[in-house]
Structures are given as structure tokens and as C-alpha cells.
Amino acid sequence: MKTAINVIYFFVSAAFLFAALSSCGRSDQPASPAIVIMGDERLTLDDLRSSIPREMTANITKADFEDYVNRWIDSHILYQKGLDLGLEKNPDIQRRVREFEIRLIGAAYLDSTLETKIIVTPQEISKYYEENKDIFVRSKQEIHLKHLLLEDKATSDDLYRKLRRNQAEFDTLLVQYNSHLPEDERDLGYVSEDDVAEIIWSKVKNYRNNAIVQPIKTDFGYHIFKVLDKQEEGSIKELDDVKIEIEARLRQQKLEENYTSLLTQLKASVKIETYFDLLNRIPLDSIVSRNGAEFARGQ
Template identity: 25%
Template sequence: MKYLKFFIFLTISLMVFSCSKSDEVVVKAGSSKLTKKELQEDLKSLPPQTKAFLATQEGINRLKDELIKREVLYEEAKKKDLAKSEDFKRRVEEFKKITLINMLLEQELKNLPQVTEKDAKDYYEKNKDQFIKPVEVRLSQIVVKNEQEAKKVYEKIDKGEDFAKIANELSRDEKTKSIGGDIGFFKKGQLNPQIENVAFSLKKGQVSMPLNLKGQLYIFKVTDVKGVPIDFEQIKPQLMEQLKAKKQQEWFQSYIEELKKKYKVEVNEKALQEILNQALIGGKPEQQAK
């Protein structure tokens, strides 16, 4: 439970707390109290869409009830001396670590250049074949017996090997492996519904996760798409969000690599494996070594 934020679904207009003293007590339970300033900080980052609800009397009553719950539970926890427990201290340290990490990332991300409409438009123009509402798709397939064989296929794909070459080497479908797994063009309604749902959700060049069909695993790749182009304005918001997420992910990976070089990193592989064995298998590490 996130005790300090368990009423996160609530927000409120600051007009409700329009008193002049910033440290004025809003809720008190025993020796525990919540001040106006603390509550304002708690509510600062909440979503605006719930403000309308809390503008009503029902909303204010709901907030008041949640605040009372928080303070009486906090008071009871203090009475039981839970703050002195080692578990509490461990959780506080973990919370501090996570909070500091989040603050660092928030700070660094502010310096990251924003994705502009021009960025999205340029990407759209260079990758128009990705933005087509498919009417027909051309598929290639690789058929394997089990997950172990599927893993080999994906390992080769991840290394950048040609799908057709992999199909020729590893596919168990004798009819299509010699032609790189190609099974031709299909319109909606011509495929098994399970295959169709996957095929028409993929973009050109994308590879599916394995589908279990008749006791075998099928891996599909969309090699061509025929359809109607999607207008830029229609997908602009989603495309900008995708590019933003991609930019942040690329930055994060680069940032982590920089930090690895900056700080000396050491991993005790033996200790790590012992802990994992104990946690996942059970028993003491020394027992598992026998």
C-alpha cells in the first residue's frame, strides 16, 4: 500500500483551502495532523479531470473521509511503534532510493529536446509505408515444433538475419520453406481469425509472436501491405507520443551506459546466483549445492 498516496484518485480545487495560514491544520487525529501546506503538496500532481467531482459536496465528503482514514491509521501505526521496526527502516530507505532516482530522471528529461510537429511530419514522410490501413497483407511464415525451436528463430531475427533465410533453414513446413516461407497475399476474411488478428495489426516488416496452431508454433512476418494511406493529421498525436517515448528510451540507454563508465560497477555473480536459487527454488544455498 502507498500509505502517503492512497487517496491519489482524489483531487480538489485549492479554493477549498483558501485560508491565509499555510500551516493551518486541516485534519487532526490524536497527535497526528495534516496541514494545509502538506495537503496542497499531496494534491499538486493529481489529474485535473477529477476536480469536477470534488467541486461537489459528495466529492468534498469523499476527500474528507479519505483524509480521516489516513490520519487515524497513521496514528495507530505510531502507537504500535512500527516506526522503530527494521522492516520500516528498510522500506523508508527503499522509498528514498526510488524517489531520488525518479527525481534525477525527471530533472535530466527536462533537458531532452522536445518532439515537435515537424519531427513527426518528417518521420511520417520518410516512413509512409508504415502508415497504411491494410486491405491486403503478404505473409511469410516459419513453422516450428516447440518454444526451444522458436527461441532459435527469434535469436537469428534479433541478429538481423533474413527471415526468408531462417525459414529455409529452420521451418518445418516443407511447402513454403524453400521459398522463404512466403504464403502470399490475403484479404480480411481469408485467414484463420487468430492469424488475421495478428497479421492485420502488424506493420510492414514486423514479425509476430508465435501462434500455437494445431500443435505447432507459427511465426509470421508481414512482407508487404496494400491499403489506404492514413492521413498525417489523424495519427499526429499518437505519432508524437511514440517518437517521444522512443527518444526517451534511447536517451535512457545512453545515459545508463555513461553512468556505468563513470562509476565502478561490481557484481558478485556467485552471491547473486545463490540468492536467486534460494528465492526461486527454496531451501538454503548450501543445501542446493549438494
């Protein structure tokens, strides 16, 4: 759910952002096919692709794309009407655009300077795991599951009978029927009762390792689960199960360290004058008021 919210938030924000960034027009006719043409403005397929952060590509649906295109249209219409009123000349608007430009270019500089230089080695991951095993203790029972997702009951019943006779066919059937699904939707890894629907957990928890679970019907279709392993509350997760999590933690840690180091170096190369004593002389509730501004000018 959190990922879905992030995707929606991105598209809502990006639609309005794209309107502002594309306001200068294009000198060259784009080779990419146009999805929308509106006056002198156009949204091309390449524009759409380049607007999507890499980390979101796996979670975006066609409905998200359509929503983005519709919001692009809405934002461009509103943007053009704002230009008709001369709002781009408003000092407050210009200031906010400038602030955004500073943040955007600064963030791009950080990406190009820091992200590409961060490397997390297997040795660092192993060391972190050995030194922090206590944070990888299971708080609840977890079960490692794979599952087939099928559209109709007849097919699920037929495959279940086949698997009862020969469990070794599970991975073959998984490829045959669910190759269109991402790997993490076929092999769910270790999950707890908080990660799956109650109707699923209430069934799979009663099966032994390597058992095939009788088809379970949900709103998504018919599921046939294979129980690969069970780990009880209080057990420690294996390194292979937390490698990705550890790498993300170490990467973020290095990013923050490099960010602090980089800013320290950059600040040392620039003359910066600060007047925090001025803020200390102005009452907090009047800093944003006209009287506060007049007070500051009078100092």
C-alpha cells in the first residue's frame, strides 16, 4: 500500500512539475511519438519514460500512466491560463520557481556526485550481519511461501491434483502459468501473519515444510501455495534473507556520511556570512510578520 501511495504521489506531483519545466518549449521536433498534442506543447512517449524514477518502474500500471497524462493535460491548461494573466511575472512566483530550481539542480548534483561512488561490498554486508544479528530476530512466526495464482477454480483444482502426485512439478507450473508475474510475486519469501490475508495465513500455518496447500480463493483468484520452510518467533533470519535490507542500510549510511563530508568541503571553499543574532533579537511570532521585517530593518 505504501508503494502504491508513493506512485500516486509521484504522478500527481510530476504532472504539475512537468508543466513548469516544459514551459520553455522545444526547438527540435521530437522523434518520439506524441501521446498528447495541445497547441505548441506535446507530451511524447520519451517524455513519459524519462519522468519516471527507476525505483518506481516496477510498480507503475497503465492506469497510473493514463492518470499522469490526464494530469499533464490539466496542469498545462491551468499553466497557460496563468500565463495569460501574467502570473509568471509575480515576484512571489518567481521566487518560488527559483527556490525549486536551486533544490532540483542541487539534488541532481548530489545524485551525480555521490550515488555513483557508493559501493557496498559482500564483505561489508557479512560484517554488518554478524555484528547486528540481534536486529534480525523474528518477532513472529514466518513461513517461506511460493504460490501459483490462477483465474478459475477448475484449473486450480486440476493443478492441485497434479501437484499432490508430484510436488517437483511446482516450479515448472509456476513458469508455465505465472511467468508474467514478477519474481517476488511468485516466491513470496518469508512472510508473517501481518503480510498476507487472514484467510491465507489460517490455512498455510497448518501445513508442514514442502507441503502443497489446497487452493485458496481470494479477490485476486485462486492460490496454490507451497510451504518451503517455517521459522519460529525468536529465530534469527539468515543472511541471504536480509542481504538486500542490509545493503540498503549501508548504502544510506554511506550516502549520509559522504553528503556531510561533501558539504563540509564545499562550505570551506566559499565565504559564508551568517547573522543568527538578528533572528535572536526578533520575537519568534513576529519573524514572518510585517512588524518583524520593519524591526529587522531598524536594527
